[in-house]
Amino acid sequence: MLANHLQNGVETAKLIWSRLPNAEDASDAELDEDGVLRNDGFDGVESLDYEVIENYAYRQEQARRGKLYVWYYVGVKWFFALLIGIGTGFAAVLINISVENFAGWKYSWTFTIIQRSYVAGFIVYTSINLALVFSSVYIITQFAPAAAGSGIPEIKGYLNGIDTRGILLFRTLIGKIFGSIGSVGGGLALGKEGPLVHTGACIASLLGQGGSTKYHLSTRWLQVFKSDRDRRDLVTCGCAAGVAAAFRAPVGGVLFALEEVTSWWRSQLMWRVFFTSAVVAVVVRTAMGWCKTGNCGHFGSGGFIIWDLSDGQEDYSFAELLPMAIIGVIGGLLGALFNQLTLYITHWRRNYLHKKGNRVKIIEACLISVITSVISFGLPLFRKCSACPDSDASIECPRAPGMYGNYVNFFCTKENEYNDLATIFFNTQDDAIRNLFSAKTIHEYSAQSLLTFLVMFYGLAVVTFGTAVPAGQFVPGIMIGSTYGRLVGMFVVRLYEKLNIEEGTYALLGAASFLGGSMRMTVSLCVIMVEITNNLKLLPLIMLVLLISKAVGDAFNEGLYEEQARLRGIPLLESRPKNLMRKMTAKEACGNQKVCYFTRVVKVADVAAILRTNSHNGFPVVDQSRSGETMVIGLILRSHLLVLLQSKADFQHSPLAVDMRSQSIPIRHSLSDFVKPVSSKGLSISDIHLSPDDLEMYIDLAPFVNPSPYVVPEDMSLTKVYNLFRQLGLRHIFVVPRASRVIGMITRKDLIFEDNDDSGSVELQSTSVRGRHRGGNRVRTRNPDVGQGQGHPLLNGLLE
């Protein structure tokens, strides 16, 4: 039976099984027509696979460079981590200063004008908002379409192994920075945190790529960062830097990158990510110190901690656990509802509204801006003002007009009154949150105002989500959560009538619960909440609330980013295989399609034909020995075939394989030729012109294959295959027949080698642990005889 198959392999020379291109395959490159997102192929570059690029003939050369090169490589990595930290830190400072200043001017002008006329004030307020939002949506639609939204689902996809077109371009970076200044400064119900994560990722990616296209650094630099893995590592650093900058929460940043963004994590990377975050913290802190002296206009009031709650509640009693659990449940419900509503609205937008072109997008954003302005200005007008509390002299009530802060006097008849709805609604979001979190301000808000705000803001946040502006969901989430949290807190204060309960504490828990219910993050969110409020004593409570809200939310749907990623056609591989997979084998997962493969030496015409007729991104390469047996010698990527076809340098006239052991084969390609450019489609077969002469030539693919792709036996459970695929970040796995024999077994002790560098401690170790010096006695370099006894000279040559 097996022999039969082998026989088949021999007879059909070039291509035995030709896999029919079906509708799904043909279209996986263009899931989205509007140009905002394009899926760059499901199985593109062998992304995280360790050696894919090094496995070419150049590997030896690289090895020869030795220790110095390794040090250089490591040095560049750390230098880049430093640059990412500095860059993201400065981007965050720029965005923050701009937003605070725009918002500051806006409110101070408005407050000045409403002293005389509320109508004029409204007009000024609305116009400024409109102008800012228009600038944002204009930049996005005309210049950087990929910068719309939060960007976190796309980055998550990128790190999971799916390139979305355009998300890491320079123009996206610019669009993201200036777009979020406009959208956040324009008072929309969205935040700047998600976009900052995307910004960090862009900066990281551009740095990794930067050497090549912009700054003409040496070729060595190129080779350092040409592997997909290194790029993804950089982007991971960038994400962490973005969170660290957005929330001034360095540890939160590391954990966010770890928990939420990356799919594949190594502990060495953690260390570098940690460094990046620390750099961001130092940069942001330094800039803020500089701003404290008044150099930055309206910016500079906040410290390193965004919403300091350290003077909040010191202790809590057991009786409070029940209302806190209720907050958790509310958070889970409202969060899940938020995810579901945004899912529907985004779906509708993508399929109907945004298909109608950029003009519709601009009109939509402007309309939402006007509605937001009307609501945030208009609703407080209907609210009766309350008298200032006269208990404490330390509270300034009302605030001086033009200064935005707590206890805002807005449309009040008397001097010592404040408008509680305006305090949260007619304010920047940062200040509103600060006011909601504030301790020592019991009974500041009426339940009616909070409820009004909650309903209105929830609606605005749902509607705003998905417009063509950069938009984060953190700050709106905190707004919504802290509103109902404070509402619950008010009842608790009334119910238990204890003096040491602070409504602000409940607002914080509410914020945590909503974010937990919507984004379903756990540890990272917890750390971020602690870092932004500077109150470690509330940590167990935050954990509790998060646990409940996530559990409640999970009962309804997936997290916000997962839902959005799905909607955008980003097929994230979840960390856990589906139960369904337990009952399937690897072979069943492949379906009934035939595999399309190449022989080692292949005619150019055949290559071109295959690349034209199907859209697979990787092909097995099969060789046959003199005895007629076939043998899989590796995997060749579509993109590498295209490079070979385009350059034509490796074409040869004879269909004979090159003897690679002769050491005389000239290396015609530099490594960087094979590197896929960041965020672009790369070559396409239709771009390549081949003359009839070319088509008659041959290529020997052996030097270009990945000689050892991971393989699984055909009847392995799909669960196992999934784990392999996901844990190692693969793009292709070969499903092969069961092995006929076992050549060897690798166990733990075969993988324990002693570093001979620290020879000082060798004596010590040798007495205590046996069997660890075997590495020392083994063949250090590839033994040329290996495999020859089995009649695979070609393969052997390939590996030398």
Place this chain on the structure above:
Amino acid sequence: MLANHLQNGVETAKLIWSRLPNAEDASDAELDEDGVLRNDGFDGVESLDYEVIENYAYRQEQARRGKLYVWYYVGVKWFFALLIGIGTGFAAVLINISVENFAGWKYSWTFTIIQRSYVAGFIVYTSINLALVFSSVYIITQFAPAAAGSGIPEIKGYLNGIDTRGILLFRTLIGKIFGSIGSVGGGLALGKEGPLVHTGACIASLLGQGGSTKYHLSTRWLQVFKSDRDRRDLVTCGCAAGVAAAFRAPVGGVLFALEEVTSWWRSQLMWRVFFTSAVVAVVVRTAMGWCKTGNCGHFGSGGFIIWDLSDGQEDYSFAELLPMAIIGVIGGLLGALFNQLTLYITHWRRNYLHKKGNRVKIIEACLISVITSVISFGLPLFRKCSACPDSDASIECPRAPGMYGNYVNFFCTKENEYNDLATIFFNTQDDAIRNLFSAKTIHEYSAQSLLTFLVMFYGLAVVTFGTAVPAGQFVPGIMIGSTYGRLVGMFVVRLYEKLNIEEGTYALLGAASFLGGSMRMTVSLCVIMVEITNNLKLLPLIMLVLLISKAVGDAFNEGLYEEQARLRGIPLLESRPKNLMRKMTAKEACGNQKVCYFTRVVKVADVAAILRTNSHNGFPVVDQSRSGETMVIGLILRSHLLVLLQSKADFQHSPLAVDMRSQSIPIRHSLSDFVKPVSSKGLSISDIHLSPDDLEMYIDLAPFVNPSPYVVPEDMSLTKVYNLFRQLGLRHIFVVPRASRVIGMITRKDLIFEDNDDSGSVELQSTSVRGRHRGGNRVRTRNPDVGQGQGHPLLNGLLE
């Protein structure tokens, strides 16, 4: 060539290649003679491998139980996480209360007595210490030898895949708890934090096992926690709980478990670990609240934050970065030196001193206790007292005798004087650290005292490390680090003459630097430091210092736990493959040994002979089809073979394979028969008696093999193999010949299935993402026809 090999396979019926047992293999079960640690085999149970137990014939039955079972399973997991949290929290409270009370009584008695006679005071002090240490070392040597030391290297090894004998037994738990009460209460230079981690792990492991041996719960409970993976997950939770309890740092606990302890991490687990930590936090907090009312004797002064530094330095200038960097460098140097010295001393102890029996261990510990007492009591006598600062009324100086705290009056001539060396030396370690960290106490210590203390304590810590008592390295590390940190801080205060520099801040940074330089942890240590000092503002500085000290330390040697693990013969697989591996293939790693394998139906005598003559823990099972081709059908574990031999239930008279498709084979073994008991050697071949009749029988191994172990082609680079092995937590990998053909390719889109459970959103998704509904149309259960066309009926039967 291939055919040749196949032919060979056919001719030699039972066993072709017999791998010679060599010295290394035969002895890997007993690396250590003194009974404290025994390595339970390098390649024992297929530890983290997903399906190893489920892959028996029972799998189908399990699947039939369906959703209800899954819910039950998940529920039990969470319930256990809750129990682990509660148990570890209570254990921590017990240890803390006991230690504080013993230490409190000790100091108050001593202070009372020294009012009259210093000699009598010294005798009382030394005797109490000696008694406590003796109790500790007696418990350890006589009752629970595995409870000596910190336990973290062993737990790390366990989670990396190596069982060390006895580390998770009930007696170890008891020994750890009561031993550390004695050793810490007895004033030795060690801490209770490491032991608490071990305690948490023991509690977790016992809970997981508890159902089976102690509490006679239902068999369902047994089956839930019989997989190695589940046990390791529980132990991970236990580790996190231990750290959370030890430092009252829940987030730090999660990160510690993630960064330092586990080798293999899934994000689902993070969530559960997080929950456990939160439970611990609540338990500890509740207990401490209860103690505040004075129910716990001397315990109860501290809050949830151990060493509150929140009133410390608010800001820092750029000029301070240099001295902080110096602290980092010192920390790296002293930490690396500490690791090296302890390595030498431990090596000497293990190989010479501790070989001489338990009496020597007891004498050693008692001797060290006396030396510690002499130094900590005697040295302050030689120190001239300083006058109390009269600046601030809020500082109580000197403290009332009997109350241990800052500004200790010890052997001072005048009333308003204090002895600065006694303040740190003649004190509990917690209080000493609190005093070193304390802000607003500039110039409390003289450089001379700090230097004396540093040298003496460093020496004591090195000598104490490795004695036969439970011993953590965190608190001594913090002591050492904060001493030189404060020393540097003193110079900085003098140098810059700024008033807002706090020496306590530098002490904190020093502590971080020493721990970083010794343990080489990053993110988790950073979070722990922040959580125990409650000062988020110092976070960037702690990060900076940790970065430097780890980098400096890494230049010299490995982290403390790695060094100790190596010394104890625990072959940890590091997260990164060695560079050497790049140049090796999988085949070279196996060496030249022949593989010893079984045929599907094998004679009992042969099994027994093979198990006797070699010590491998896993064997390939090979079958041959009617056409004479051999085929690897799976992996059988030594431990499972032993179970089969012992029970004899599956012996059969004929050498014919059972037709498993007939559905008539009785299942003679329950799943739990195959489960290895926690922390014991399990069966040995010498325990099994086989009659001559038995030896003539046959066993069909097919129902008991793991049908799809991971395989790699023989010429795959060892780097790739290593990653596979480490990332998936494997124990065995088969090295097989290159495949002759590729049956299929698995790419990302083959692994994306749509959950059909949430059918509500299907319509939505189907329009936006293509190709995700394929799962729905596929074969849901194993198709009996699969594979039949290829002539593997037996294999097929196996999988049904």
